[in-house]
Amino acid sequence: MSVSKAFSQGRAALIGYLPAGFPTVDKGIDAMRAMVECGVDAIEVGFPYSDPVMDGPVIQRATETALAAGVRAADVLRTVERVAAAGAPVLVMSYWNPIERYGVDRFARDLASAGGAGLITPDLIPDEAAEWIAAADEHQLDRVFLVSPSSTDTRLAMTAGACRGFVYATAVMGVTGARAQVSEAAPTLVSRVRPVTGTPVAVGLGVRDGAQAAAVGAYADGVIVGSALVSALADGGIDAVRTLSADLAAGVRG
């Protein structure tokens, strides 16, 4: 199931992130299924990794918890399977080494057979991605690369051209984490990406509530929420995830 379904509703799509295995594999699955029930359009399942250089403290702590509990690739794939069964497209977000170690084609095959839509690769740029691009084609998976406010026009066009499903626009220069203000760089970045691709553009890094989701949804095709959901799960459990998901879902539905 491609993630494109999430972008074909005449409004901005809401994409929610949680790492697999946090606080446990089963509770993580329950939280993601709750997100789908509360109106989150697509789910990003994080593959916990020992050296998450793009992540701020909230996601670092959550993935450390997952790794300390022994979460493995099989747990990530089981999470994908269970959440996809809830009816929403599911993408895995992973730093590159766990995928390379698993075997790029093997991971693509297993992700596809788990019902996953695709893979988001925060530290893999298209320049280094020939093997993954071929595997994604072979197994009909979406491949989502990141663009940044510092990307040149040439790189924006190249990166957007390599994306399938959506283009992940990182709204701020920095690591993941909810912020009081949504970045002013984000609308500019989205307006730079639009002319070079017909692929939807989703904005991530910093969104924490429905009002911010509405503001981002006004100019982007998708709103990505990560750290705020992880904080909600860490501090308030699944009930807090439901409350925040409903607030965010109302935000993108205007």
Next chain:
Amino acid sequence: MTASVAGLLPDSTGHFGKFGGRFVPEALIAALEQLDAAYRHAQADEAFQAEFGMLLRDYAGAPSMLYEAQRLSTEVGARILLKREDLNHTGAHKVRNVLGQALLTRQMGKKRIIAETGAGQHGVASATAAALLDLECVVYMGEEDTRRQALNVARMKLLGATVIPVTTGSRTLKDAINEALRDWVTNVDTTHYLLGTAAGPHPFPALVRDFVRGIGVEARQQCLDRTGALPDAVAACVGGGSNAIGAFHAFVPDESVRLYGFEAGGDGVDTGRHAASITGGATGVLHGARTFLLQDEDGQTVESHSISAGLDYPAVGPEHAWLHETGRATYEPVTDAEAMAAFKLLCRTEGIIPAIESAHAVAGALRTVPALAADLGRPPTVLICLSGRGDKDVETAGSWFEIL
């Protein structure tokens, strides 16, 4: 292996064969491009090279001496030449890299440098260069290391640097690198990441190599002047691998010269407690490059172990991965115990207290002597890069030998 092949690597996208490259967030690509442009410009810029050369000579003490270790030579049945990088300002080869990168920082119009450090040597060197060139300096250091290496923390602070203890992950050097990368992603417009070894995303492996390759260039000429011939072997310790690539690079085209890199074997590679990324690791991606690293079945980085903080890193620079794969250089582990025996031997025969890192090179080099001698039919000439001095290691050594 020809000179032109060696000189052409990495390729224009930063690859040494299948190793190297750029495995970083897109947000850093612009800064890496800017750094690459500044580095290429500096290579051809006479004013830059003149200033770098002046600082190396008048400030750092280059060329470092090549010393013939006669008592040690007699002891082991070889002609042992020591490249005395331990006599450089700040006590190690690292001053060459930090001076080069600090000059590049100024050339790029940036005012702030960040650096990672394990035991503190690269942090002290970075703080030194920052003071010299009037740059703000922030050093990331694992929390546990800040306690174990309180003297180096004090040195950095005396030099005007800010030291930030890293409390994430395993709280070691690799996590200090992660924190530095996070800072860089956030502050890339104003900040240069002064990476301490010939690893990381392109252009760092090539850039750091070129700033430290004077080690081998000098040693090659010094050896010719002293002995009338090239050495039979060049030996260096390998953590990230900057002193080793600096020592090796000028010799790569010299097919008669065997190149030996000695990794930290810790308690022994078979115990799992080691830092021998090439011998005991597998191909993967860490800190921006494809290389050899210590990892589990899921690609999670495994913690390294070594008595030597400077070698205690779970990966290795990509050019070493390539030199290993092509067979041009040989990489072998040296255990803590072997390194400490060589440490003591050098103290007692030559009156030189080496860094424990460098003691790995001495131990490995001495181990190769019998086979080299048998192969050559004569006592071999072995050039060892003595990359740093052991003042910082007195407490560790004192405890190892039970004299403290």
